[in-house]
Amino acid sequence: MELKVDSFRTRVHFDSTIALADGIDAAVVDASIAASAPIHGVDLSGLENRPTLEMQADEPAKQWENVARVLDLLLENGVARDGCLFGVGGGVLCDLAAFAASIYMRGIDCVLMPTTLLAMVDAAFGGKTGMNYGGYKNMVGTFHPARELLIQPDFLRSLPAHELHSGMGEVFKSALLMRGDLWELLRAHGRDLLQADRRDDREWQRVRPMWRDIIEQSLTVKGNIVAADFRESGQRAFLNLGHTYGHAAESVLGFGAVPHGTLVVWGIVRALHLGELLGITPTAYRQQVQDLASEMGYPLQITLPAGHSPEDLITAMRSDKKKRAGRVRFVLQRGPGETELRVVEEQLVLRSLESGVQLAARPATG
Ligand SMILES: NC(=O)c1ccc[n+]([C@@H]2O[C@H](COP(=O)([O-])OP(=O)(O)OC[C@H]3O[C@@H](n4cnc5c(N)ncnc54)[C@H](O)[C@@H]3O)[C@@H](O)[C@H]2O)c1
Structure with missing residues (x-):
């Protein structure tokens, strides 16, 4: 390759x-x-x-x-x-x-x-x-x-399990960026791969070929995108699917509190909700992705630390390093392999966060 x-x-x-x-x-x-x-x-x-x-x-x-x-x-x-x-x-x-x-x-x-x-x-x-x-x-x-x-x-x-989950978050993203086998591989084996006992020799021999396939397919997706746009003037930005939300969550939750790839998957589901609000993403597609994320053990909700609100995530997004001409562009999808970039009204972004965020419980008073 x-x-x-x-x-x-x-x-x-x-x-x-x-x-x-x-x-x-x-x-x-x-x-x-x-x-x-x-x-x-x-x-x-x-x-x-x-x-x-x-x-x-x-x-x-x-x-x-x-x-x-x-x-x-x-x-x-x-x-x-x-x-x-x-x-x-x-x-x-x-x-x-x-x-x-x-x-x-x-x-x-x-x-x-x-x-x-x-x-x-x-x-x-x-x-x-x-x-x-x-x-x-x-x-x-x-x-x-x-x-x-x-x-x-x-x-x-x-590799510790949380690191494996984190890496799998990027595999999950790649599976959505190109119509093809990776998505089917994840649906068929994603959960099994994350749960298998990798230290056991027989178990490892069983899952190793699937890992190899998944890694190779992920590299193919990234390779195709990067080869088309090496210096990120266009479609390489698609690789940021889920990352605008994920980075904002990382900054509000505290860096490292939740593994990066876990927040990327959470961010992908949020981005598909945003696409749904804009009439771009079909509900059935968002639901399918959300179901697989959940089945693979990725949280669909994050709990913000005490004193924080979803507006803090919007504030964090405003300082996203990837913005162009001062505006944050969201990576949105119409379906697998159908991706686009859009600047979106903050009010709509806030709505897309509603079902994905929980506020910390208030300490009991009195
Ligand atoms: N250049 C790029 O295009 C690009 C893309 C994505 C991420 N990144 C960067 O990658 C970094 C994250 O990488 P990461 O997730 O690999 O984290 P990492 O490199 O911090 O590794 C995570 C931990 O696992 C340990 N480790 C490494 N291999 C191990 C193994 N086989 N068994 C047990 N422990 C092992 C490491 O020492 C470390 O403590 C970030 O800094 C991010 O910015 C770069």
Whole structure:
């Protein structure tokens, strides 16, 4: 599989125990991978003779100090302009490694081995790199697609359930963006995949081929969209389906309180409600999506912290980083694969939140 954009291309390999020693000059590895290695059993021994930096890579780590550590690794080991950095980890590590590779000597090659579901289906693929800056997520970044993407579904065996649910939220989104097999796969196996005991060898062998299929189909959807609009001047914004609501909820609930992908699915159902209010989305389609979300264990309602109201979600949406000419554009759908962007009246957005938001119970008085 290959994503080709402008002069860049990303080759995607499944289950390839890459000849790690070939063509890689340095590596940065998520420390949790080293710790969970016996569970997923992926062989990283080819890295033994390469300068390697192990890094605790969760969201707070996505900052300049860690980019500088990767740059130091490259510089101190004399990696040249034709060098290549290998990154192994979740979305944070992939974003950081690719960002460092993109600015070191004005850009060296990068190979990524994503280890979370979210990184496999989304973060490591498509060319966006980044770090958080000034208190804002992904405020600084570049476009720098990995040269190769190495997908090993076995990493999912050690992933905590909430991280798996979060990644599945992005799969859910991709399933709606393109008419095709992914939606049917999710309907048939989504719930089973989330509930199966991935640590049990037999169970894992049973579900592994389905995971592989789901990851490949998700990459195909994203690849098609990104290849058509690499720098997000048009339809790449469709990938934000559910994210305007999801990001607003993240900001009101507190970052990390509910996994990102869980709020994306909640946001997708809200966006379809909005489309319904506008007469764009058929009720039957919204209902079908809502039913699957619920069946897969995604909440259809969020509870706002005490003292907050749905208006706070609207306020948070106003500062959405993706707005154009000062206006927030909502990603709406007429059906699977039929997507459009619209600026919508805030009053209608508020109505779309009604059945999706609960207020915190007031403390009893007297
Ligand atoms: N560049 C893009 O296009 C793009 C797209 C989507 C998301 N992102 C970014 O991705 C990041 C989120 O990525 P994420 O959801 O992978 O979170 P993450 O990278 O923070 O990983 C979640 C946690 O799981 C651990 N982990 C990683 N692999 C593991 C494994 N196999 N087993 C057990 N633990 C493991 C990590 O150390 C971390 O603590 C965000 O910073 C987001 O901005 C980027």
